[in-house]
Amino acid sequence: MKFFVDTADVDAIRELNDLGFVDGVTTNPSLIAKSGRDILEVTKEICDMVEGPVSAEVVATEYEDMIAEGRKLAEIAPNIAVKVPLTLDGLRACKTLTGEGKMVNVTLCFSANQALLAAKAGATFISPFIGRLDDINLDGLELIADIRQIYDNYGYETQILAASIRGANHMSDCAKIGADVATAPPAVIKAMANHVLTDKGLAAFLADAEKAGIKIV
Numbered sequence: 001m002k003f004f005v006d007t008a009d010v011d012a013i014r015e016l017n018d019l020g021f022v023d024g025v026t027t028n029p030s031l032i033a034k035s036g037r038d039i040l041e042v043t044k045e046i047c048d049m050v051e052g053p054v055s056a057e058v059v060a061t062e063y064e065d066m067i068a069e070g071r072k073l074a075e076i077a078p079n080i081a082v083k084v085p086l087t088l089d090g091l092r093a094c095k096t097l098t099g100e101g102k103m104v105n106v107t108l109c110f111s112a113n114q115a116l117l118a119a120k121a122g123a124t125f126i127s128p129f130i131g132r133l134d135d136i137n138l139d140g141l142e143l144i145a146d147i148r149q150i151y152d153n154y155g156y157e158t159q160i161l162a163a164s165i166r167g168a169n170h171m172s173d174c175a176k177i178g179a180d181v182a183t184a185p186p187a188v189i190k191a192m193a194n195h196v197l198t199d200k201g202l203a204a205f206l207a208d209a210e211k212a213g214i215k216i217v
């Protein structure tokens with residue numbers, strides 16, 4: 001499973017990139033706003049740092065405007081994936097932009113039917129939002145499994161990009177189901193390394209090493 005990092009914080013991306021954990025980046029208007037930076041400038045900096053796809057989202061809601069914004073975003077760098085919302089205008093924009101050879105990430109997906117339409121529109125990525133479904137007592141992981149089954153039934157090449165990930169367990173759960181990609185905030189990706197038994201075991205090993213006077217260099 002590929003790891004995308006869900007942030008527009010360039011320092012956080014750099015730190016994870018240096019660890020080899022960044023296969024791509026996703027941003028959205030809320031994350032760009034949180035960065036306090038100009039969308040074109042910060043997105044360019046991210047694209048220069050990361051080899052994989054960098055999702056940048058349109059803010060228009062009408063087809064023509066989405067196309068204009070999508071084309072402008074795609075000019076930033078060859079690794080831009082234009083992010084469009086899962087509306088009929090967004091799906092139409094997806095079809096046009098993928099027809100021009102651009103990567104498109106269809107976002108705000110909350111149902112298997114929506115994911116089916118995105119695949120038919122030729123989306124490069126579909127972004128089902130797990131956490132936001134869980135927030136309203138629906139099952140986000142069940143949606144990932146349903147989309148996996150549907151895409152496999154028909155050989156759709158659209159990649160399932162599990163989004164709105166809230167905790168480290170979501171990452172392994174998505175990997176078990178077979179999501180192609182999971183995008184998570186930097187803190188969640190780092191939290192995947194944590195285990196209480198690792199901490200406890202390391203403390204015991206270090207105490208024994210000190211007692212025995214073990215020195216390596």
Ligand code: E4P
Nearest residue numbers: 006026027028132163164165
């Ligand atoms: C995905 O592309 C979105 O940016 C993101 O995962 C949304 O997550 P949230 O529900 O935590 O805002």
